[in-house]
Amino acid sequence: SDSKKTNIHALQRIISTLAHKNNEIQNFIETLNHILEGVQTNSSSVISELEEEFDGLYSILDEMKDIMTTNIKQEQAHKIQELQNQLSQCSNALENSEELLEFAARSLDIKESEEFSKAARQIKDRVTMAPAFRLSLKPRVSDNMTHLMVDFSQERQTLQALKFLPVPRAPEIILTDCLVADNAVTAVWQMAEEDNKIDHYILEFRKTNFDGLPRIKDERCWESIDYIKGTEYTLSGLRFDSKYMNFRVRACNKAVAGDYSDPVTLETKALIFNLDGSSSHLNLKVEDTYVEWDSTGGKSQESKTKGKENKGLKIYSFPSVLETLAIDSYSYY
Numbered sequence: 001s002d003s004k005k006t007n008i009h010a011l012q013r014i015i016s017t018l019a020h021k022n023n024e025i026q027n028f029i030e031t032l033n034h035i036l037e038g039v040q041t042n043s044s045s046v047i048s049e050l051e052e053e054f055d056g057l058y059s060i061l062d063e064m065k066d067i068m069t070t071n072i073k074q075e076q077a078h079k080i081q082e083l084q085n086q087l088s089q090c091s092n093a094l095e096n097s098e099e100l101l102e103f104a105a106r107s108l109d110i111k112e113s114e115e116f117s118k119a120a121r122q123i124k125d126r127v128t129m130a131p132a133f134r135l136s137l138k139p140r141v142s143d144n145m146t147h148l149m150v151d152f153s154q155e156r157q158t159l160q161a162l163k164f165l166p167v168p169r170a171p172e173i174i175l176t177d178c179l180v181a182d183n184a185v186t187a188v189w190q191m192a193e194e195d196n197k198i199d200h201y202i203l204e205f206r207k208t209n210f211d212g213l214p215r216i217k218d219e220r221c222w223e224s225i226d227y228i229k230g231t232e233y234t235l236s237g238l239r240f241d242s243k244y245m246n247f248r249v250r251a252c253n254k255a256v257a258g259d260y261s262d263p264v265t266l267e268t269k270a271l272i273f274n275l276d277g278s279s280s281h282l283n284l285k286v287e288d289t290y291v292e293w294d295s296t297g298g299k300s301q302e303s304k305t306k307g308k309e310n311k312g313l314k315i316y317s318f319p320s321v322l323e324t325l326a327i328d329s330y331s332y333y
Contacts, residue, residue: 027215057159072148079141086140093131100126168198168251168258171231175264178247184236185266187247191231197253201228204249204260205235207242207268214246214263222248240270 100123107119127133169192177188187203204222208214225233248263277286285294 024212027213030215030217031213068148068150072145075145075148079143082140089131089135093135096130097132100130165255166197166253167256168195168253169193170259171201171249171251171261173247173249173261173264177232178264178266180266180268183238183240184234185238185245185247185268186232186234187249188232189249189261191251195251195253198251199254200226200252201231201233202226202250202252202257203228203233203247205245205247207245208265209243211244211265211267214248214265222246238268240268242268244268 103119103126104123107116107123110116110119171189171191173187173189179186185205187205189201191198203225205224206214206220206222208220225235244265245268246263246265248260250260251258275286275291277284280286280291283294285292
């Protein structure tokens with residue numbers, strides 16, 4: 001009989017261990033499926049962002065190409081216009097000069113002295129005012145366009161050096177330095193390697209009634225504290241209405257956030273007690289969660305007078321509060 005009981009207890013322990021292990025494996029499978037979905041979703045997201053960034057670069061390159069092409073065409077049009085103006089002026093001057101040359105040649109055949117002198121004076125006056133002698137024979141522009149040439153070798157090297165943003169590594173939560181006390185939890189973490197580009201940290205937490213690794217299908221959602229500059233943070237004013245709390249933290253630089261740290265689970269024990277009215281002062285009206293002074297409790301005149309001064313005072317059931325008040329007797333369990 002004793003042997004059978006021993007075997008039954010041993011078998012029950014084995015069953016409990018197997019059930020616990022199966023539960024852990026099931027939770028791990030759900031975690032892997034959640035990560036798989038995240039990989040697919042996040043991959044599509046970053047590809048979309050990558051295409052958007054490259055489209056932005058293409059747009060800038062096309063815009064700069066149009067601007068620089070316009071500058072070249074404007075320079076071309078300016079030079080062509082200047083050269084055409086000079087060509088027109090030269091053509092007019094040449095035509096005028098040829099006409100004057102023909103007139104001078106004909107004047108050489110004039111026999112009469114007076115008429116010849118008159119023609120000579122006309123030729124002299126026309127030569128003085130001739131466009132050919134007031135025309136600059138230096139081109140106003142050159143055919144040189146080298147000032148509009150480009151060399152994008154440095155920019156090409158910059159583009160070839162494009163890379164993904166540097167992502168901070170995941171921090172490590174120092175479990176031995178974390179503290180749970182007085183309705184507060186202090187989480188402490190560190191970086192595996194020093195990273196001077198880290199700007200801040202994000203701490204996430206949630207309450208749970210399950211020990212071990214956080215569950216994907218937990219009843220409660222993660223809450224977060226952002227823009228933490230140091231490597232520790234204290235959550236105060238908590239109500240420990242669950243057995244445990246999960247914590248994880250991630251580092252952020254100016255651009256992106258890194259991976260989460262391995263999550264940790266901290267036990268959040270709560271001290272729950274009620275006040276015992278049977279052993280308290282007779283002038284104290286005691287209920288489960290608070291104490292009220294009652295001056296009509298039948299005590300001495302001194303107690304009554306003291307009771308009048310403190311009438312209406314409520315004392316809530318926290319040990320730190322009770323210890324600071326002068327109460328004759330109380331007990332809790």
